[in-house]
Amino acid sequence: LTRLKLSWAVGLFLLGAIGGLLGDAAHVETATTTYLSHGVPFIWRSALWFPIAVGLGTVATADVRLRIAAVDLWSGHERVREATAAIATVLALYALTAVLHDQPEGAATTLVAMLAALAATRFASGRAAVACGLAAAVVGPVAEIVLVKAGVAAYARSCDGLFGVALWLPALYFTFGVVVSRLTELIASEGGR
Amino acid sequence: LTRLKLSWAVGLFLLGAIGGLLGDAAHVETATTTYLSHGVPFIWRSALWFPIAVGLGTVATADVRLRIAAVDLWSGHERVREATAAIATVLALYALTAVLHDQPEGAATTLVAMLAALAATRFASGRAAVACGLAAAVVGPVAEIVLVKAGVAAYARSCDGLFGVALWLPALYFTFGVVVSRLTELIASEGGR
């Protein structure tokens, strides 16, 4: 099995942190989420720990992807194009949830979940990628539920139907896991071309 | 020509009924549509006849698809992936119309119609699939207009511009017809692989 190299981890951490900042800015701007504890340093619209957590989550997801199954080398010619499409997809879905946050939660969740399924059919290489998506769909929301229960942050009342976090949150994290798996496969295919 | 088998019909009926329940729940939750007659049994948010009608419509569309042209066997390897993408696309569009129902009807209709066209370029195998989409785009809205005129159900005033039903409804049914055609082709290709 391919192992995660330090340079890959650094790149994935930065990518996750920047993507987290961009998506979280949309959530905070629309009041989808609100930071309740302000005794911490902030960067742009996020508490400093948020992009760090997303960056670490990105690296951890990539590591899991590499550990659970071998990576078929990416057979396409255009790795940058594929990576761009994958990143743009999860960030578009992230921003869409911000726009949808005050819609009835069931309809918004159906829309987000179906788009997550569509993204998976486009970017998941196989069972290992789907497994990474499912793991992220559990671990991410559970971590956010803990933070909400601890009074660190809150979701708007219109989108707090899953133990205080949004009902569509697992679908967003699922897409995150699938996309990070694809990026990991693209990075690991670097040497192969 | 391939004929519709009973097992295929049962599967398509169930798929259509479940998809109809999910999409209708989004329409009812957002008050895009309202059931006016409550003297009938309900299941989740729908009158019981609604998922049955969608299930029967799914089977009828599949039957029409098989009758009007031969099915080229699906050449791709991944039938489940393709079916998932097709189903997720029409259900995402269904939920999107719920979210858009109180937007100005022209803009919402342009958006839904363009996404329907995009879905057709992705999932329509050829003229027979487009014909199924067009047939659904006529029969479905006409049936709903009759129900609205009979006082059984109503669309919100913000989206009733087509004789009492939504102006974007034909585009949604068009996508339904194209997607059911693709599913039919995938099912009919089962023996070929």
Next chain:
Amino acid sequence: LTRLKLSWAVGLFLLGAIGGLLGDAAHVETATTTYLSHGVPFIWRSALWFPIAVGLGTVATADVRLRIAAVDLWSGHERVREATAAIATVLALYALTAVLHDQPEGAATTLVAMLAALAATRFASGRAAVACGLAAAVVGPVAEIVLVKAGVAAYARSCDGLFGVALWLPALYFTFGVVVSRLTELIASEGGR
């Protein structure tokens, strides 16, 4: 290098003018934009000069595309399908901006920009197409800023964060440039098939 033929220019002009009318109707209907000077002839919801300007912009973009790099002949079988997908994509994004116009501008811009990036990964043939997109992303918004400053038209206060025009406007024009490049390549491939 292939040169733009008169018949191609006429077709692209009409396509751009009709697409501009359709998208502008969504912007005007939702009050995303408002015409302030009514001493000019109108067609549908647009001042007559608007579809003419979009049509000329379409022809100019196609001309630039042909001048900056040779066109690889389109290798796919289905030119009409590809053209439909490209046109539907930019018009869907146009209508989406109308629907998003009263959302917080940052979140709306992130969503539109990510969808523009996704469209580029799908329709841009290479650097020349991206260059056409970037050129349109500069020239289009600058022209609209001049019109807004001249008091000819205005964007809603909820979406005027880029010198009086919408912050997402460059991303919409970028998609326009990429899509027109693809259409130009498809037209220029006509003789090759």
